[in-house]
Amino acid sequence: MISQHLTQRFQALQVNPFHAILLTAPIHSSLDQVALHLAGILHCTGPVSPCGQCSACMGMAAQTWLDHCNVSPPYKVDRVREVLHDSRYGPHQSKFLTILLHEFHLATETVANTLLKPIETPPNGVVFIITAPSLKHVLPTIRSRCLAIECPPSPIIDTNPPPTEWQSAGWVTKMASQMGPLPSIPHIRDICKQSLGDRMELAQTLFQQKIDMGLMIDKWMVEVIESIERFPDSLNQWEPVLTQLFQFRDRVRYNLNTRLCINSLLLSLAPNWCK
Numbered sequence: 412m413i414s415q416h417l418t419q420r421f422q423a424l425q426v427n428p429f430h431a432i433l434l435t436a437p438i439h440s441s442l443d444q445v446a447l448h449l450a451g452i453l454h455c456t457g458p459v460s461p462c463g464q465c466s467a468c469m470g471m472a473a474q475t476w477l478d479h480c481n482v483s484p485p486y487k488v489d490r491v492r493e494v495l496h497d498s499r500y501g502p503h504q505s506k507f508l509t510i511l512l513h514e515f516h517l518a519t520e521t522v523a524n525t526l527l528k529p530i531e532t533p534p535n536g537v538v539f540i541i542t543a544p545s546l547k548h549v550l551p552t553i554r555s556r557c558l559a560i561e562c563p564p565s566p567i568i569d570t571n572p573p574p575t576e577w578q579s580a581g582w583v584t585k586m587a588s589q590m591g592p593l594p595s596i597p598h599i600r601d602i603c604k605q606s607l608g609d610r611m612e613l614a615q616t617l618f619q620q621k622i623d624m625g626l627m628i629d630k631w632m633v634e635v636i637e638s639i640e641r642f643p644d645s646l647n648q649w650e651p652v653l654t655q656l657f658q659f660r661d662r663v664r665y666n667l668n669t670r671l672c673i674n675s676l677l678l679s680l681a682p683n684w685c686k
């Protein structure tokens with residue numbers, strides 16, 4: 412069950428909607444469910460949303476609600492353009508048309524730029540919901556156009572009362588200027604060219620630096636997707652790397668041994684994949 416406090420915050424948005432909402436929570440925190448919960452609340456027509464009984468709630472649960480659209484990584488510019496094009500007339504059957512962009516930190520800059528104008532002046536009734544692990548994962552140009560809601564680390568668990576650090580942090584969050592830079596993460600392109608020995612050494616260093624594995628894999632995925640967008644011919648070359656990254660991303664989500672994960676990921680990137 413989603414935290415009561417989060418639900419109340421979302422219900423307030425049903426009355427005073429914002430055209431673009433950026434939800435952030437750490438990688439392991441079921442943010443997808445939270446985002447769908449928000450979309451469900453916006454669509455619900457019951458007395459207390461989400462009522463679970465109105466046609467919108469049922470449509471959302473069955474994933475057949477026409478006025479809700481999910482977009483997930485890997486992000487392709489064409490797909491995003493298509494969604495934007497289809498949304499130009501606004502909602503069909505409810506008050507809002509929600510466009511949920513999952514894990515938007517994995518979108519390339521090109522994709523993010525495609526969204527700038529639509530999220531600033533969307534068609535009537537269109538609400539963009541964007542998710543990411545933290546504000547610093549999202550480009551400032553996107554961030555500044557959104558209402559940012561930082562969810563607690565475990566939004567699924569109902570906490571009553573909410574943890575104090577969460578109360579003091581505030582709902583609507585700190586702006587870009589307060590965000591520190593992302594830790595320095597080596598380029599995956601360079602790692603693929605390294606010898607096995609060098610990679611084992613790098614794995615050791617990354618582990619000692621207590622690098623955030625989830626963040627590192629996300630950065631690499633963006634790097635790979637950008638590279639494929641820039642050089643479509645490189646798709647075959649990058650595909651196995653991308654597959655490995657997706658696989659390891661799941662392992663990290665399930666909290667498997669970090670040291671083992673870093674070692675096996677770096678060693679599994681076969682040499683000469685990326686020239």
Ligand SMILES: [Zn+2]
Pocket residue numbers: 454455456457460461462463464465466467468469
């Ligand atoms: Zn309902």
